[in-house]
Amino acid sequence: MNATDPALQDEAPLGLYTRGDGRAREWWRVSSSERAHMYRIEHGQGESGEVDVDTEIDLDNLEAKLLKWRREGFVSEAQRADEARASLAGSTFSAALRRAVEAAREANSAQVRPHASTPTVRIGSVDLPRGEPNALVPRVNAAYLFTERGDDIVQDIVENRRVMLIGHTGSGKTSFIEQVAARADYGVLRANMNGQTTIGDFVGFWTVKGGETIWVDGVLPVAMREGYWLIIDELDFAEPSILAVLTAVLEPNGRLLLKERGNEIVEPHPSFRLFATANAAGAMSAYRHLYQGANLLNEAFLDRWRVYLFDYLSLEEETEVLLRTLPVLTRPLAHTLAAIAADCRAAFAREDLASAFSTRRLIDWAELMLRTGDVERAAGPAIYAKVSADDAALIRSVIRHHVIFDA
Ligand SMILES: Nc1ncnc2c1ncn2[C@@H]1O[C@H](COP(=O)(O)OP(=O)(O)OP(=O)(O)O)[C@@H](O)[C@H]1O
Ligand SMILES: [Mg+2]
Structure with a gap:
């Protein structure tokens, strides 16, 4: 050779x-x-x-x-040529894509844009047609902060897409949908799949009342008929029979076939929307050990949804949320508390901590702190008692790093 x-x-x-x-x-x-x-x-x-x-x-x-x-x-000539080719291909692709986006916007706007006479409410940078006030419209949480991550989702709601929000507990998935509905006047029904909801609750069942056999609609046909928004919480815990029923409804304008009622067809009301939240599905599957019993949702099922990963809010956003929720806090106080949460999440990401630090937990801790005036005492019921002794010790050290306790 x-x-x-x-x-x-x-x-x-x-x-x-x-x-x-x-x-x-x-x-x-x-x-x-x-x-x-x-x-x-x-x-x-x-x-x-x-x-x-x-x-x-x-x-x-x-x-x-x-x-x-x-x-x-030093760079090889061959690599320089490759890079030049890739950049040329990239710029041609981007230019072509820009033109396609404009064409799609024009084509869509006629279809999707609410009729000029339809009252709308602006959420972030998207106009959402208003619903009808009713008893199931959630209460507005004035402290709720809409961040940029919401814009695409609100647009999906306008376009009647099925939206799944995945992310750790307390990252704001359910409250996001509720707060959009609260501002736009849509009634919301929730079904939690973690152990409580049976196929009967979901679809409906026959029962005997006053000697008569009557049909009781489950939460899905009620929402479809009345035009409510249905949030299926913890979808990754749902039983297969529920997932099977859902699959049919997932197509836009998908209809529900009530086999138990002699194949009655339930048509979706134009305001009906379907949402799901999950902690450990799709891109969150790596965390399944934290959410025991969660099922892997298969890709064919996931492909029927727009799936958004909801991360915790940034330090600045969370400081803002604390200040809005508890206006008696000062900015430095709120910032310090949000920084503690951020550090705990970083420790969680490094797997030094086994428990995630939710916005819910942070707000609860801050509220208790305002009642007791004592950081440690407040941390007991809001944090330490919920985690392992090791985690509690680490969180305590993070808190001590930010806050100097009175002797
Ligand atoms: N953007 C936000 N603005 C204001 N408050 C927020 C925001 N995001 C989350 N929160 C607070 O965090 C709490 C928990 O959020 P939420 O219940 O929506 O979390 P989740 O992701 O649905 O959690 P889980 O997976 O446990 O159901 C809310 O009640 C709210 O107080
Ligand atoms: Mg939730």
Whole structure:
């Protein structure tokens, strides 16, 4: 075998490696040698084309050189050409995409934009048609902060898409949907799949009342007929029979077939919307050990939803939420508490902590702190008693890092 062996040539990155421009340009050229297993390397500088190093080395040495050159900022001509091609393809793609987006907007706006006479309410930067006030409209939480992450979801609601929010406990999934509904006047029904909801509760059942057998609609047909928004909480705990019923309804304008009622077809009211929340589905599956009993939702099922990952709020956003929820807090106080939560979440992400630190927990702790005036005492029922002794010790040390306790 010698250096002209094609297999070896494939391995050895022959060619020109350059850095800098004009007079500052410097280059190394690698070519195959007449001698077996050897490579010729040449070096030059500036624009003269003069070669000041010309030597032969073996493959091991060449690899070491290539590494060193890369560290020094040399790039192979082949790689430069690849990058130029990719960037050209990228810019052509982006330009084509921009044109397609404009065309889609124009085509959609006629369809999706609410009729000029329809009253709308603006949430974030999206106009949502208003519903009808009714007893099931949730109460507005004036402290609720709509962040940018909500815009796409509100647009999905306008377009009647099925939306699934996934994320850790207390990251704001359920409250987001409720607060959109509260502001736009839609009634909300909730069904929790973690152990309590049977297929009968969900779809409906026959029962005997006053000697008569009557049908009682479950939560799904009620929401579909009346035009409520249905939030299916903890969908990753649902029994297979419920998932099977849901699949049919997941298509936009999907109808429900009530087999138990002689195949009655339930048509969705135009205001009906379907939402799901889950802690450990899809991209959150890595955390299934924290949510014991959660089922893996298969991809075909997930593909019928728009799935949004709800992370905890940022430090600034959470400070804002604390201030809005508990206006007696000062900004520095709120900021310190939010920073403690952020540090605990970072420890959780590093797997130093086994429990996540929810916004719900943070608000609860702050409320209790305002009642007791004592950071540690408030942390007892709001935090420490809910986690393992190890976690409690670590959280206590995070708190101590931010707050100097009175002696
Ligand atoms: N953007 C926000 N603005 C104001 N408060 C928020 C916000 N996000 C979350 N919260 C607070 O956090 C609490 C918990 O949120 P929520 O119940 O929506 O969480 P979740 O993600 O549905 O949790 P779980 O998975 O446990 O059901 C809310 O009641 C609210 O007080
Ligand atoms: Mg929830």
